[in-house]
Amino acid sequence: MPEIDLLHEQAHLAAARTALARMRERTEAIEVNAADPIAAAYLARTLYYRAAALADDPGTALFFGRLDTADADRWYIGRRHVSDEAGDPMVIDWRAAVSTAFYRATRAEPMGITLRRRFGIAGGEITAYEDEHLTDAAEPESRSAILAAEIERPRVGPMRDIVSTIQPEQDEIVRADADTTVCVQGAPGTGKTAVGLHRAAWLLYAHRDRLARQGVLVIGPNRAFLDHIGAVLPALGEVRVGHTTIADLVASRPARATEAPRVAALKGDARLAEVLRRAVWAAVATPSQALVVPRGARRWRVPAYDVADVMDELRSRGARFHAARAMFPQRLAHHVLLAMERAGESPDDRVHDSVARNPAVKSYVAAHWPTLDPAKVLHRLLSDPGALSAAADGVLSVDEQRMLLWDKPPRTAGSAKWTTADLVLVDELTDLLDRTPSLGHVILDEAQDLSPMQLRAVGRRASTGSLTVLGDIAQGTTPWATASWADALTHLGKPDSHVEVLARGFRVPASVITYAARLLPLIAPGLAAPESVRDNPGRLSEHAATAAEISDRLVALVHAAVQAPGSVGVIAPDADIDRLSTALSGAGIEHGVLGSDHGDVEHQVDIVPATIAKGLEFDRVIVVEPAAIAAAEPDERTGLRRLYVVLTRAVSELDILHSGPLPSALGG
Numbered sequence: 001m002p003e004i005d006l007l008h009e010q011a012h013l014a015a016a017r018t019a020l021a022r023m024r025e026r027t028e029a030i031e032v033n034a035a036d037p038i039a040a041a042y043l044a045r046t047l048y049y050r051a052a053a054l055a056d057d058p059g060t061a062l063f064f065g066r067l068d069t070a071d072a073d074r075w076y077i078g079r080r081h082v083s084d085e086a087g088d089p090m091v092i093d094w095r096a097a098v099s100t101a102f103y104r105a106t107r108a109e110p111m112g113i114t115l116r117r118r119f120g121i122a123g124g125e126i127t128a129y130e131d132e133h134l135t136d137a138a139e140p141e142s143r144s145a146i147l148a149a150e151i152e153r154p155r156v157g158p159m160r161d162i163v164s165t166i167q168p169e170q171d172e173i174v175r176a177d178a179d180t181t182v183c184v185q186g187a188p189g190t191g192k193t194a195v196g197l198h199r200a201a202w203l204l205y206a207h208r209d210r211l212a213r214q215g216v217l218v219i220g221p222n223r224a225f226l227d228h229i230g231a232v233l234p235a236l237g238e239v240r241v242g243h244t245t246i247a248d249l250v251a252s253r254p255a256r257a258t259e260a261p262r263v264a265a266l267k268g269d270a271r272l273a274e275v276l277r278r279a280v281w282a283a284v285a286t287p288s289q290a291l292v293v294p295r296g297a298r299r300w301r302v303p304a305y306d307v308a309d310v311m312d313e314l315r316s317r318g319a320r321f322h323a324a325r326a327m328f329p330q331r332l333a334h335h336v337l338l339a340m341e342r343a344g345e346s347p348d349d350r351v352h353d354s355v356a357r358n359p360a361v362k363s364y365v366a367a368h369w370p371t372l373d374p375a376k377v378l379h380r381l382l383s384d385p386g387a388l389s390a391a392a393d394g395v396l397s398v399d400e401q402r403m404l405l406w407d408k409p410p411r412t413a414g415s416a417k418w419t420t421a422d423l424v425l426v427d428e429l430t431d432l433l434d435r436t437p438s439l440g441h442v443i444l445d446e447a448q449d450l451s452p453m454q455l456r457a458v459g460r461r462a463s464t465g466s467l468t469v470l471g472d473i474a475q476g477t478t479p480w481a482t483a484s485w486a487d488a489l490t491h492l493g494k495p496d497s498h499v500e501v502l503a504r505g506f507r508v509p510a511s512v513i514t515y516a517a518r519l520l521p522l523i524a525p526g527l528a529a530p531e532s533v534r535d536n537p538g539r540l541s542e543h544a545a546t547a548a549e550i551s552d553r554l555v556a557l558v559h560a561a562v563q564a565p566g567s568v569g570v571i572a573p574d575a576d577i578d579r580l581s582t583a584l585s586g587a588g589i590e591h592g593v594l595g596s597d598h599g600d601v602e603h604q605v606d607i608v609p610a611t612i613a614k615g616l617e618f619d620r621v622i623v624v625e626p627a628a629i630a631a632a633e634p635d636e637r638t639g640l641r642r643l644y645v646v647l648t649r650a651v652s653e654l655d656i657l658h659s660g661p662l663p664s665a666l667g668g
């Protein structure tokens with residue numbers, strides 16, 4: 001690596017930084033001069049976001065790669081576009097089409113590239129580089145040391161972007177066509193979350209106008225997960241992507257009750273969609289009496305059978321309940337006008353409108369086609385056996401209907417204590433009444449855990465857009481976890497979408513993945529363990545102790561773990577969290593407790609209840625009482641799946657501390 005070249009690259013970085021600062025100053029200097037206050041506010045906001053996107057993070061370099069092309073062009077590839085005073089590019093955004101070759105060019109297919117240079121970066125400065133001459137047949141193939149160092153680096157703090165090292169198979173997903181829904185199955189640590197977030201950033205770059213308007217949303221399993229991933233998109237300059245949990249997505253009101261898993265599973269069953277649809281449309285009453293509209297001296301009649309035809313036609317149009325209702329007075333007025341014409345009158349549009357607004361028409365509509373409140377519809381279904389059986393006849397068995405009914409029905413919908421599964425049903429009802437607006441793109445992470453009804457709730461938020469669906473069947477830990485991606489995609493409303501498999505694992509070292517993979521034949525037969533790309537095989541140790549010794553042994557293990565840089569996660573049964581936290585505090589070990597605090601203070605050590613460990617990672621993990629973690633779940637398979645999730649959070653070392661025997665599937 002000639003020193004002179006390194007100096008030259010460092011000089012280019014310094015010049016690019018100066019250019020970026022100038023771009024930002026220019027943006028900040030633009031005065032908002034719009035007469036209309038709404039336009040002014042819009043412009044001010046746009047400029048604010050543009051300036052934010054031009055911020056220079058001194059901790060990262062503005063570019064991480066260089067491409068020299070056969071046409072003698074030279075492109076520096078970085079996190080955002082930077083141009084010089086003349087407007088010529090100094091750094092190309094990693095999402096631009098020309099950057100694709102940085103990720104995908106190979107010796108077999110050099111894509112017009114003669115040289116690919118990767119930069120080694122430390123503290124925001126270029127410290128090294130590595131070249132590949134893609135058209136030089138004599139150059140030996142070697143594995144990138146810079147890529148290896150990035151993968152092996154100790155993890156500290158929340159998740160970071162992977163723009164400098166996106167792998168070809170990941171890049172294919174990141175840049176998949178905007179209208180395509182992609183489903184990614186991948187074992188723990190294969191980069192599903194990373195790929196999903198980079199796809200969001202790429203989509204916003206490639207289709208900024210449409211997607212910034214329609215919105216892009218990331219859905220994850222819980223708050224701790226969102227805290228873990230929340231800095232990735234802002235670091236890529238994308239500050240406007242929404243992040244939410246699946247529970248918050250449908251939380252039109254607070255969930256204040258819990259219920260037996262089998263009841264929640266039934267409420268999440270796709271058959272409930274039909275029950276709710278019937279319950280809503282049953283509110284349209286078959287007319288027994290004619291509509292009579294007095295106008296002046298005359299009274300106009302629309303016979304009940306004509307009204308019934310109108311209702312049938314409106315019902316069959318596929319419009320939402322309230323939209324169809326809004327058309328009802330117009331259709332009735334049309335029939336009144338036909339009667340007028342038959343009587344020799346020639347009514348015009350104004351007559352049509354005035355008939356539609358006539359009090360007789362209004363009260364007839366109100367009597368036969370009421371407006372509905374979604375929570376009230378559900379309240380009635382769960383309290384009134386007659387209403388439920390009318391809606392569920394032939395769809396749910398009598399036993400299932402009994403399971404759904406409240407033992408002690410609350411008096412009103414307002415006083416009901418809804419469960420999380422109820423709120424998903426309220427969301428479905430809301431959509432039956434009034435169409436849910438669609439976003440441009442939805443990234444759904446840990447999708448395997450969603451019930452069919454939850455998948456429908458997500459799907460309707462992308463009804464005219466597309467989705468990136470990420471998950472791992474082996475990590476499904478809900479009683480309603482999906483058994484196949486084909487099923488999940490059908491419930492999401494995208495049945496023909498393609499499933500991609502990511503097989504290379506970037507997180508879990510070989511020794512740990514081999515250990516965790518002992519569970520795979522029991523929890524997901526047919527799924528393979530990832531092939532770890534980490535050079536370091538990691539360390540795995542089992543520590544047996546008596547129940548009385550667990551706290552002291554944990555303190556000793558944590559003390560040892562914090563000696564090196566990198567995050568430490570103590571993952572334990574939910575029921576043990578308070579006790580273990582007290583033990584660490586007693587030993588003077590500062591730590592966070594995920595799920596209780598809000599991740600606003602960063603700790604080197606976090607205690608993690610097993611049920612929220614999904615999607616997280618720590619440099620070193622200590623799993624406490626694995627058998628109890630598995631036993632806390634309603635059935636054996638779910639228990640072992642939970643354990644599989646917990647065991648696959650470690651980047652370099654895994655300690656297993658146990659007093660009870662280890663689950664036999666692990667060889668205990």
Ligand SMILES: Nc1ncnc2c1ncn2[C@@H]1O[C@H](COP(=O)(O)OP(=O)(O)OP(=O)(O)O)[C@@H](O)[C@H]1O
Pocket residue numbers: 150151159160161162165166167170186187188189190191192193194195472475506507614615616617648
């Ligand atoms: N191409 C890459 N270069 C460097 N690091 C990568 C790459 N791909 C993934 N990683 C890293 O591997 C780790 C695991 O990635 P990620 O969390 O996206 O995996 P996942 O498949 O979602 O895992 P899980 O199923 O456990 O949620 C992260 O630290 C991520 O930054």
